[in-house]
Amino acid sequence: MKELGKYLLLMGKLLVNREKFSTYARLIIDEAIVIGTDSLLIVGIVSTFIGAVTAVQTAHNLYSPIIPLETIGSIVRDMTLLELAPTFTGVVLAGKIGSNIAGHLGSMRITEQIDALEVMGINSASYLILPKIVASLIVFPMLVTLSAFLGIFGGFVAGVLTHSLTAEQYISGIRDNFHGFDIFFALIKAFVFAFLISSISAFRGYYTRGGALEIGKASTMAVTHSCIAILIADYLLAQLILG
Amino acid sequence: MIEFSHLNKTFGDKQVLKDVSGVFERGKTNLIIGTSGTGKSVLLKCLVGIFEPDTGEILYDQRKFNGESNDRKQEIRRDIGMLFQGGALFDSKTVEENVMFPLTILAPTMSKSERLDRVDYCLKRVGLEKAKKLMPSEISGGMAKRVGIARAIVMQSKYLFCDEPNSGLDPLTSHVIDELIKDITHEYNITTVVVTHDMNSVLEIGENIMYMFEGENVWQGAKENILQTTVKPLQDFLFANKLIRDMER
Ligand SMILES: Nc1ncnc2c1ncn2[C@@H]1O[C@H](COP(=O)(O)OP(=O)(O)O)[C@@H](O)[C@H]1O
Numbered sequence: 323m324k325e326l327g328k329y330l331l332l333m334g335k336l337l338v339n340r341e342k343f344s345t346y347a348r349l350i351i352d353e354a355i356v357i358g359t360d361s362l363l364i365v366g367i368v369s370t371f372i373g374a375v376t377a378v379q380t381a382h383n384l385y386s387p388i389i390p391l392e393t394i395g396s397i398v399r400d401m402t403l404l405e406l407a408p409t410f411t412g413v414v415l416a417g418k419i420g421s422n423i424a425g426h427l428g429s430m431r432i433t434e435q436i437d438a439l440e441v442m443g444i445n446s447a448s449y450l451i452l453p454k455i456v457a458s459l460i461v462f463p464m465l466v467t468l469s470a471f472l473g474i475f476g477g478f479v480a481g482v483l484t485h486s487l488t489a490e491q492y493i494s495g496i497r498d499n500f501h502g503f504d505i506f507f508a509l510i511k512a513f514v515f516a517f518l519i520s521s522i523s524a525f526r527g528y529y530t531r532g533g534a535l536e537i538g539k540a541s542t543m544a545v546t547h548s549c550i551a552i553l554i555a556d557y558l559l560a561q562l563i564l565g
Numbered sequence: 566m567i568e569f570s571h572l573n574k575t576f577g578d579k580q581v582l583k584d585v586s587g588v589f590e591r592g593k594t595n596l597i598i599g600t601s602g603t604g605k606s607v608l609l610k611c612l613v614g615i616f617e618p619d620t621g622e623i624l625y626d627q628r629k630f631n632g633e634s635n636d637r638k639q640e641i642r643r644d645i646g647m648l649f650q651g652g653a654l655f656d657s658k659t660v661e662e663n664v665m666f667p668l669t670i671l672a673p674t675m676s677k678s679e680r681l682d683r684v685d686y687c688l689k690r691v692g693l694e695k696a697k698k699l700m701p702s703e704i705s706g707g708m709a710k711r712v713g714i715a716r717a718i719v720m721q722s723k724y725l726f727c728d729e730p731n732s733g734l735d736p737l738t739s740h741v742i743d744e745l746i747k748d749i750t751h752e753y754n755i756t757t758v759v760v761t762h763d764m765n766s767v768l769e770i771g772e773n774i775m776y777m778f779e780g781e782n783v784w785q786g787a788k789e790n791i792l793q794t795t796v797k798p799l800q801d802f803l804f805a806n807k808l809i810r811d812m813e814r
């Protein structure tokens with residue numbers, strides 16, 4: 323509870339006594355590039371395989387003559403958009419970006435780089451954390467979009483290679499009964515997860531005290547807490563928006 | 566001149582600074598000495614505004630610092646330079662960018678070429694003009710401290726704070742750093758405050774010395790008078806240091 327208060331106070335501190343906008347613009351772009359290049363490959367691999375597995379498993383469970391094979395495509399699409407792309411990307415990014423943010427801020431804290439900023443009168447919290455959060459808010463939706471695309475593509479490749487259905491059937495499946503809202507929903511999730519991961523990880527890193535060992539602990543905690551927050555938020559969003 | 570009086574600072578239920586008062590003089594190297602964990606760094610961080618003291622007053626040449634608005638503080642901050650224990654260089658910036666950084670933040674109106682000139686001058690002053698383009702991970706601990714000094718004086722600071730400038734350095738490099746700090750202090754006639762527990766530094770560069778013990782200022786005076794002290798913890802500290810130095814010989 324005390325931790326939650328401290329977290330909220332830190333979030334408040336991000337918004338007061340900020341530097342000029344131009345200072346942030348540069349930092350945000352740098353952070354966004356780092357986050358993007360760091361996670362592109364892993365998100366790509368994970369998403370393609372998850373889509374493929376979903377397609378194969380759905381095909382395996384669905385051998386009723388009355389259900390058309392196109393349904394496999396629809397199921398992969400819905401699963402990927404609504405749940406797999408945002409949540410898996412979130413969990414992968416919690417591990418990759420979350421630990422990165424916490425480790426970076428933790429080591430800046432331990433080596434007194436944060437103090438060095440404060441001596442110059444810079445609000446270190448907003449200078450260091452705000453660009454990371456904004457960059458995450460920009461990049462995560464892109465990664466989730468990519469993940470959804472690759473997931474559906476992975477399903478296509480797996481479905482066709484295993485001869486579960488033809489390419490035409492799959493494509494007509496993913497076009498069938500498609501709700502544009504699902505994309506919107508995936509993007510909302512991406513935004514929420516982006517904020518949770520970057521802010522929670524920054525919080526853990528920013529308040530590191532001690533030495534190298536504590537930096538490691540802060541990174542681990544950043545990942546676990548971010549994952550828990552994502553899963554809770556995932557459930558709440560599903561209830562709130564779909565329920 | 567920096568004057569501070571009745572500073573108290575508590576973390577949780579631990580009182581780290583207990584009613585600390587003192588004066589640091591201009592044009593001199595003022596030393597804070599004492600065993601580890603007595604609150605020397607916390608005192609320094611209160612003085613430069615990283616921590617806000619719970620009570621007490623800090624005056625920089627009669628200008629009140631703590632408790633003032635951010636704009637008032639920023640005026641004084643332009644005059645403060647600080648060298649941190651490990652150098653505290655920004656690890657994503659080159660040596661040159663590190664030294665440049667205070668100028669971009671605190672002197673935004675200065676032209677680019679003026680900035681570059683000042684950075685060059687400061688790096689030359691600490692003997693590192695060749696290391697400009699290196700990253701902090703590529704230089705030694707002693708070099709990192711020298712870059713830290715260059716960054717601390719780039720604003721032509723009137724007040725220079727150094728937290729254990731010798732920690733983690735070999736005796737020779739320590740000596741170089743000590744001399745650099747002493748020379749800069751006299752050359753620019755600034756108020757320098759150095760935290761140390763290294764008795765060699767005390768003898769080499771100390772002019773005005775303050776001894777801290779368990780969060781209190783228990784002795785302050787000129788170096789010449791320190792050996793005549795009757796304060797028990799300071800006598801113990803000097804004795805322990807004498808033993809170590811005798812053994813080193
Ligand atoms: N940010 C902080 N939060 C809580 N306690 C602190 C903090 N900084 C320092 N302390 C405590 O204050 C005491 C004095 O620390 P410090 O000033 O670093 O000692 P030293 O004299 O060795 O520089 C230590 O017991 C330390 O644990």
Ligand SMILES: [Mg+2]
Pocket residue numbers: 605606607728729
């Ligand atoms: Mg210390």
